Amino acid sequence: MNPAASFSELKSTNPLLNRGALPAFDLIRPEHVEAGIRALLEDSRERIREIEQADAPTFQSVIEPLEELNHRLSRVWSPVGHLNGVMNNEALRGQYNACLPLLSDYGTDLSQNERLFKAFETVRASEAAALDPEQLAVVDHALIDFRLAGVALDGAKKERFKAVMLELSSLGAKFEENVLDSTNAFTFEVEAKEQLAGLNAMIIAQARERAEAAGKSGWLLGLDQPTYVAVVTDARSPDLRKAFYQAWSTRASDQGPLAGRFDNAAVMESILRLRHESAQLLGFPNYAAYALARRMARSVDEVLDFLRKIAAAARPAAERELEELTQFAGRKLDAWDVTYYSERLQEQRYSISQEELRPYFPLPRVLDGLFAVIQRLFGLSFRQRTDVAMWHPDARYYDVLATDASGQQTVIGGCFLDPYARPNKRSGAWMDDCVGRKQLSTGSALPVAYLVCNALPGAEGQPAQLTHDDVVTLFHEFGHGLHHLLTRVRYPSIAGINGVAWDAVELPSQFLENYAWQPEVLREIARHVQTGETLPEEKIAQLLRTRSFQAGLGTLRQIEFALFDFRLHAEYDPALGGRVLQILNEVRDEVSVIRPPEWNRMPNNFGHIFAGGYAAGYYSYKWAEVLSADAFSAFEEAGIYHADTARRFVDNILSRGGSRDALDAFVAFRGRPPDIAPLLRQHGIAT
Ligand SMILES: [Zn+2]
Numbered sequence: 001m002n003p004a005a006s007f008s009e010l011k012s013t014n015p016l017l018n019r020g021a022l023p024a025f026d027l028i029r030p031e032h033v034e035a036g037i038r039a040l041l042e043d044s045r046e047r048i049r050e051i052e053q054a055d056a057p058t059f060q061s062v063i064e065p066l067e068e069l070n071h072r073l074s075r076v077w078s079p080v081g082h083l084n085g086v087m088n089n090e091a092l093r094g095q096y097n098a099c100l101p102l103l104s105d106y107g108t109d110l111s112q113n114e115r116l117f118k119a120f121e122t123v124r125a126s127e128a129a130a131l132d133p134e135q136l137a138v139v140d141h142a143l144i145d146f147r148l149a150g151v152a153l154d155g156a157k158k159e160r161f162k163a164v165m166l167e168l169s170s171l172g173a174k175f176e177e178n179v180l181d182s183t184n185a186f187t188f189e190v191e192a193k194e195q196l197a198g199l200n201a202m203i204i205a206q207a208r209e210r211a212e213a214a215g216k217s218g219w220l221l222g223l224d225q226p227t228y229v230a231v232v233t234d235a236r237s238p239d240l241r242k243a244f245y246q247a248w249s250t251r252a253s254d255q256g257p258l259a260g261r262f263d264n265a266a267v268m269e270s271i272l273r274l275r276h277e278s279a280q281l282l283g284f285p286n287y288a289a290y291a292l293a294r295r296m297a298r299s300v301d302e303v304l305d306f307l308r309k310i311a312a313a314a315r316p317a318a319e320r321e322l323e324e325l326t327q328f329a330g331r332k333l334d335a336w337d338v339t340y341y342s343e344r345l346q347e348q349r350y351s352i353s354q355e356e357l358r359p360y361f362p363l364p365r366v367l368d369g370l371f372a373v374i375q376r377l378f379g380l381s382f383r384q385r386t387d388v389a390m391w392h393p394d395a396r397y398y399d400v401l402a403t404d405a406s407g408q409q410t411v412i413g414g415c416f417l418d419p420y421a422r423p424n425k426r427s428g429a430w431m432d433d434c435v436g437r438k439q440l441s442t443g444s445a446l447p448v449a450y451l452v453c454n455a456l457p458g459a460e461g462q463p464a465q466l467t468h469d470d471v472v473t474l475f476h477e478f479g480h481g482l483h484h485l486l487t488r489v490r491y492p493s494i495a496g497i498n499g500v501a502w503d504a505v506e507l508p509s510q511f512l513e514n515y516a517w518q519p520e521v522l523r524e525i526a527r528h529v530q531t532g533e534t535l536p537e538e539k540i541a542q543l544l545r546t547r548s549f550q551a552g553l554g555t556l557r558q559i560e561f562a563l564f565d566f567r568l569h570a571e572y573d574p575a576l577g578g579r580v581l582q583i584l585n586e587v588r589d590e591v592s593v594i595r596p597p598e599w600n601r602m603p604n605n606f607g608h609i610f611a612g613g614y615a616a617g618y619y620s621y622k623w624a625e626v627l628s629a630d631a632f633s634a635f636e637e638a639g640i641y642h643a644d645t646a647r648r649f650v651d652n653i654l655s656r657g658g659s660r661d662a663l664d665a666f667v668a669f670r671g672r673p674p675d676i677a678p679l680l681r682q683h684g685i686a687t
Helices: 030-051 059-086 090-111 114-127 133-148 155-185 201-213 225-234 238-249 265-281 287-294 300-329 335-350 354-360 363-378 468-485 507-517 519-525 537-546 551-570 580-591 620-638 643-654 662-670 677-682
Strands: 187-190 219-222 380-385 396-403 409-420 430-435 438-440 443-445 448-455
Touching (some): 030 059, 030 114, 059 430, 059 448, 219 225, 225 238, 265 287, 287 300, 300 335, 300 580, 300 620, 354 468, 363 507, 363 519, 363 643, 380 409, 409 468, 507 519, 507 620, 551 580, 620 677, 643 662
Parallel strands (some): 409 448
Antiparallel strands (some): 187 219, 380 396, 396 409, 430 448, 438 443
């Protein structure tokens, strides 16, 4: 067997490793991936070995080179991750998956590297006075990451910490598996078609196909999410809705149709116990306090107070909404009726549907409108380029230009846009780094973003027509894009969205969403694809009212999840165990107006907190909404395109990346800490 080719050998022949300003999407092939990444990681490891030898470590000799190495790695890996998401195929997936453990090992070794940790400590101690605030932030971020990875622990504690982390990752996977298996194990047979009344034709056709494949007459429904959502939203039969609600809300538990078969109760207990132990090993009183070490929220009490304040403010509105819904239904509602009647009430009240709005939102017009908003706010223009290598004909590339006082335009970065759904493209919408900004002694790079959406493509020769939901999503992702593009930070580890407190990272994206809800913006972008007629004022008004529909109930639901998650991790006591159902019931007593049935086992399938990255972090959804609504209210007060406010927003927040504490940045912009009132007003639930 030939030894693997080295980095220096591959550098000129493997297009993945050829780092021009943009990835060579026309040349990169699956077979370049694993070989390229292996060679690159090998080279990076060798350089790290050199760096860590430094006798008298300095920012220049240790930290700058590491920034360069990390930038190089993410620059090379980014097109691979991107292609795996938007042009998935078997060959690429195999290569991609083969690289995951290599990258994960590399990351672990780096975060556990004691010599580097010591070098960072030395730099912090000996050079603090000479470093500028940005450089200090780079060092401090890295030191926190090292400590939270357990590198500072000694002997037995360190071994235990590693073992706990390993066990936690397999418990998270087990939790997922149980949820998935119990979801897949449930099917529901329907004999009489009347029982399916209300469901859309596509779901019914799928159910028929499924029955046929299983050699059955009638219809066979699964518990996949689209089917579940369709049933509880649209099925007229309360029995059908109840069956699905019950199956869904008891997945992986001791209740419901599959009681006990995939029960996650013991898995949850172990996860909570081990998380608590890991936090204590690192010197935190509990896991919630540990999670806050890298967040904008300062303390456990601050988060609890925050959630309770919003719950109290939303309660009267939620009670009114429930009363109205009960009146509308003409009877007391069961848990499986709420979504169904809400949908009917919304249809009746607003007589507006996302589908009927489509002809008013042709993509080219929407993009022009979005670019105009960004131009007016931040003075940026987008110039499409046709000479850039692409992965698919639908995708496009824009240079992003800033104009200075003398009218001179400079390219400050770029963005790819891939707007349409297609086979082998991951669903959802996202912004991702293609190239991060850097300005190092070893070289510079301008930021480049990927913006990916999944809008329905237009018919042959026709522009795509978006729903208003799609429009909001597009604005959201461009908000993330601006955060990436407007950064002025020199060091990649804290430039753009890197190093930004996790509970503050949705601020720019949700901020920009607000513009998709402004009548003056809608009048610009909502023009009929054939007639060019502006969306009638009456329809604009109806659309705007949908934004606050049942906002009280929606808020309390989010708070119920968030408070449950946070208390679970803040109050863990080894002597008492997780007390999952007890805490859930206390939270429901405290905040809920719609009481789910006793047999509801929401925690057993709450993947966000037990298997995803949201442990002691579910509150972040509301937290970031408060920040973005409050930031936007500064524009409402001054004018939504107010130049000075926009400039201060860029100077204090959008350009800062992780170089500044998120709360300090917010206070500098707003002149005070965040206030929940603007969000309550936006939801129409202000008291
Ligand atoms: Zn987002």
